[in-house]
Amino acid sequence: MLDKPFRIAVDAMGGDLGPRATIPASIEFANLHPSVHLRLYGDPFALAGLKLPSNISLQESSSVISMDESPSNALRNKLDSSMALALASLAEEVPFDACVSSGNTGALMAIGRHFLGTFQHLKRPAICKAIPTITGHSYMLDLGANATADASLLVNFALMGSALCEEIDEIRRPTVALLNIGIENSKGNNLIKEAHEILSQNRQLNYAGFIEGDSIYSGDVNVIVCDGFVGNVALKVSEGVAKMALSQLQGAFHQNLYGRLLGQIARPLLRKWHKQFEPARYNGACFLGLNGCVVKSHGAADERSFLYALELARDMSAKRLIGRLTEQCANQLIE
Structure with a gap:
């Protein structure tokens, strides 16, 4: 074709x-x-x-x-x-x-x-990209276009991210969450709380509330919303941890004979993991x-x-x- x-x-x-x-x-x-x-x-x-x-x-x-x-x-x-x-x-x-x-x-x-x-x-666009998760992928925005964002901008990011997920993945009413330091309503700064209040009342969105950093790659929600400063730091930290983990594994598999044998046994699993989470495969983000x-x-x-x-x-x-x-x-x- x-x-x-x-x-x-x-x-x-x-x-x-x-x-x-x-x-x-x-x-x-x-x-x-x-x-x-x-x-x-x-x-x-x-x-x-x-x-x-x-x-x-x-x-x-x-x-x-x-x-x-x-x-x-x-x-x-x-x-x-x-x-x-x-x-x-x-x-x-x-x-x-x-x-x-x-x-x-x-x-x-x-x-x-x-x-x-x-x-x-829309005052300013957001950088949005698919990120790998345990269940497939989610979309995260903003990843660096806006170091700061007020509540209305975060709400618009949520609306655009939801629309993107619907169009690409054909998911009806995808779940959307705000990245925060906790899932309780009392957590977060005033800006996050204000955005949370607006999103909670928005009937166009399937808003799931807050999500913490350790759940970014869980696949629990389809769209994760944050400002560009937080999003960029989270993404770069994740890339650094992935590189460190891979480096540590490779080192362990070359330390001694036992490690090399274990490495041979684990190679198919590692190859599958690398294919699923390799950063190059997820390169490219759209200015939404x-x-x-x-x-x-x-x-x-x-x-x-x-x-x-x-x-x-x-x-x-x-x-x-x-x-x-x-x-x-x-x-x-x-x-």
Whole structure:
């Protein structure tokens, strides 16, 4: 079955590895999906002399947004950058279907809002992604777009996350929870309590109350809501613990003969665990609330991880996800 002729814009310069990850991943993706057109935006020297499939085109950019650049400076002075040109393609007269970047998160949001705008009544978008759980996956937002969020913004995150889960997983009335330091109504700061009160009275949502950090990966709820500071810290801590656990296991299996024998016996189980929870497989998060399909890849993404982000952009485009979410969230989001 042939792919539909989607067009995806790629910020080839974004991320810690830049073209060393984005270009080979784009080539592999283009070969896997010959009817999907990719346009790579980047420095002419980085893109020069490449042997590319016929469904990849190149567009030169005059600048690059660094990973530590302030979003305000990027918005004022870097609209000729690879990231900005890729985002602008979503607002062309004949727009591209999606944009993928591993670049500066704050700049991606600021420039994305500049070119695309947000859903009606939504002040700021959220970074949302699927996270692995014991039972499958859940969706978590915000994961870093908003270091702080007031109660109304958290409520809107809950509404958008619920709509996303319904559209992608076809779950009717998915369960939604607020991430908190306890499950009791008395726990949490005033902002969390205010959001909890509003969500408890919202009949559009299947609100399940609070969830604690140790239950994030339990699969008990479909959508987990928090501000970007808490969400990003929780995600990075989880990644660190997973790396440490894997490193400790590998070390134990190489310490002595008994360990090596045990490692051989456990290898199929470890391979299954790694396949289920491997971070690369879950690379790629959408900027939920922008009027365009913008996929944020991890800043440290390698070639394989970036390929998964491209696949996510293709899947979102195939499902016409942003248009469907815009329709579903109309008249639901609060000011």
